Amino acid sequence: MAVVSRYCLLASLLWLxxxxxxxxxxxxxxxxxxxxxxxxTPFSDxxxxxxxxxxxxxxxxxxxxxxxGNKMEGKQPLLIGGEKFELDGDSLYRSNGMVFGHSPDHIQRGLKGMDACRNLRPVRGGLPKLKARGFGD
Incomplete structure (x- = not known):
C-alpha cells in the first residue's frame, strides 16, 4: 500500500x-x-x-x-520549426554544426554571437562625457 501511495504522490506532483x-x-x-x-518536453510536439x-x-x-524521427544508432533526428537537428546523448546538433550542450555553461568558441546583442551594447568610450557646471569652471 505504501508503494501505491508513493506513486500517487509522484503522479500528483507531476500533474501539479x-x-x-x-x-x-x-x-x-x-x-x-x-x-x-x-x-x-519528452511527450510534447x-x-x-x-x-x-x-x-x-x-x-x-x-x-x-x-x-x-526514428532513433538510429543512438541518434534521433528532430525537425524544430522546419530546421533539422539531431539529438545524441546529452547534446543537440544543429544542421549547421552548432552544438547545444545539456548544461547551462556550454560555450562554443569561434562563433561571433548574435548581431542583435552587439547593437545593444554601447561601444567602449562611445558614451558622451558629462561635465557638471559650476564646479571649478
Missing part, C-alpha cells in the same frame, strides 16, 4: 507541476555572452526556443512545432 519538470534544455553560449536555448544577450535582454521567445 506539469510536464515542465521533465523538460530537457539544451543551451549554447557564445564567446560574447549571448546565448540560445532550446527546451524539449512543441519546442521552446529562446535567445538572449549577456546583458539580460531576451529578444526571441518562441514555441515551435517539433517532429521526431
Amino acid at each position: 507541476g506539469g510536464c515542465d519538470l521533465l523538460t530537457d534544455s539544451y543551451r549554447v553560449e557564445f564567446s560574447d555572452g549571448s546565448w540560445r536555448e532550446i527546451s524539449i 512543441e519546442a521552446h526556443w529562446r535567445e538572449g544577450c549577456a546583458t539580460g535582454e531576451i529578444f526571441t521567445d518562441l514555441v515551435l512545432p517539433l517532429k521526431r
Whole structure:
C-alpha cells in the first residue's frame, strides 16, 4: 500500500507541476555572452526556443512545432520549426554544426554571437562625457 501511495504522490506532483519538470534544455553560449536555448518536453510536439544577450535582454521567445524521427544508432533526428537537428546523448546538433550542450555553461568558441546583442551594447568610450557646471569652471 505504501508503494501505491508513493506513486500517487509522484503522479500528483507531476500533474501539479506539469510536464515542465521533465523538460530537457539544451543551451549554447557564445564567446560574447549571448546565448540560445532550446527546451524539449519528452511527450510534447512543441519546442521552446529562446535567445538572449549577456546583458539580460531576451529578444526571441518562441514555441515551435517539433517532429521526431526514428532513433538510429543512438541518434534521433528532430525537425524544430522546419530546421533539422539531431539529438545524441546529452547534446543537440544543429544542421549547421552548432552544438547545444545539456548544461547551462556550454560555450562554443569561434562563433561571433548574435548581431542583435552587439547593437545593444554601447561601444567602449562611445558614451558622451558629462561635465557638471559650476564646479571649478
